Amino acid sequence: MGKRGYHHGNLREALVAGCLSLIEKRGPTGFTLSEAAREAGVTPAAVYRHFEGREDLIADAALQGYAIFAEAMEDAYADGKPSDLAAFEATGRAYLAFANKYPGHYVAMFESGISIQRTPELNKVATRALGVLETAAVALSQHIPVDKRPPPQMFAAHIWALSHGVVELFARGSPGTKSPFPPEDLLETGIGIYLRGLGLVPPDQ
Amino acid sequence: MGKRGYHHGNLREALVAGCLSLIEKRGPTGFTLSEAAREAGVTPAAVYRHFEGREDLIADAALQGYAIFAEAMEDAYADGKPSDLAAFEATGRAYLAFANKYPGHYVAMFESGISIQRTPELNKVATRALGVLETAAVALSQHIPVDKRPPPQMFAAHIWALSHGVVELFARGSPGTKSPFPPEDLLETGIGIYLRGLGLVPPDQ
DNA sequence: TGTACATCAGTGAACGCGCGTTCACTGATGTAC
């Protein structure tokens, strides 16, 4: 606890942290403002010094998550190096790695019902994060012959959906589902087969 | 309302229906036993004549959903007719169609946190439903040369993840996400590309 | 067909609980002189 004083020090961060761990354990609607306050060793009323209320706290957690996520995706993409293909695959891996490393943030972002449009700031950072995937898809699609090239947004959407599905169904313990394979393998092979279907990976690799 | 008497007639079904519509609107944890009762025009206490409690009600909704789902998947698969490939694709379409047609059931089944292991009955029907996809995958994988054939459970998992991801991200209004494409198209093309990657569909079709 | 009675499916009042939010307050911190 450290400083055991009247003043907390950095309650704001502690509340977000509490929110994240609760959201991770109990799901977005199972989370409680009072409990987050308790976990930070503080009265529920203190929360209102830093946030407008319950929703605002979750939105802040989501915002923070999108910022981390955006950076992770940008790092993984690395401006398309060493190759458009490798960079694209790296973003897929980064997606799953993020979901694993920051499950609370992931839930706040994608399962809490917080709208991306809630604030301009949130909208901006979320767009930036999700834009990386699309950028990667656009670059990669240059390698497909024009006539058989699907819209890049479409194939970004495919990869996003596949990644999200793997996270929801196999990376969490969800509905009593035993994962037959490690989620990383599942995503890796799934993306591999998909890219082969686009003619971007040689058939026998 | 029909019979406006002391006795409801079929409260049990009415409660499940109310549960489903609430769960669909508010999410699994936003659902309330009292509100479901209110929606059925009945005192909360009446619920206990038919269910053990809140959880039991949701579990019953999920059970009902799995039963419908299993049947839809089996119909779609149609014992592998007219071809293993066509039948496989049909199950993918059926998955999405089910999620669209029965959103409340879908949420109860996959987002409510109800474990498939909750009762033997639930486990049985859920296994049956999800087994169809695996059966379809096994049949289809016979058409892939042995040496480059991935485990059928793996590719069933890929298709399930892709379908689930499309539902969660693009078929619902979720996090302010505008779907750039109709979810049906997204899933259809996604599965198409994937199957091409497996060498099951000619490259130029 | 009529009556007595058991069973069934609801009521409604009550409970204890934890929630989100408000409010006047007070202790701690920072700053001006």
Add this chain to the structure above:
DNA sequence: TGTACATCAGTGAACGCGCGTTCACTGATGTAC
């Protein structure tokens, strides 16, 4: 360096609320004779 005072970041009591659950009850239905 010391003091006065403004500001900040918490407290704690209170509120009204809806929840899930229990209980003794009662009206409606079904059945035996």
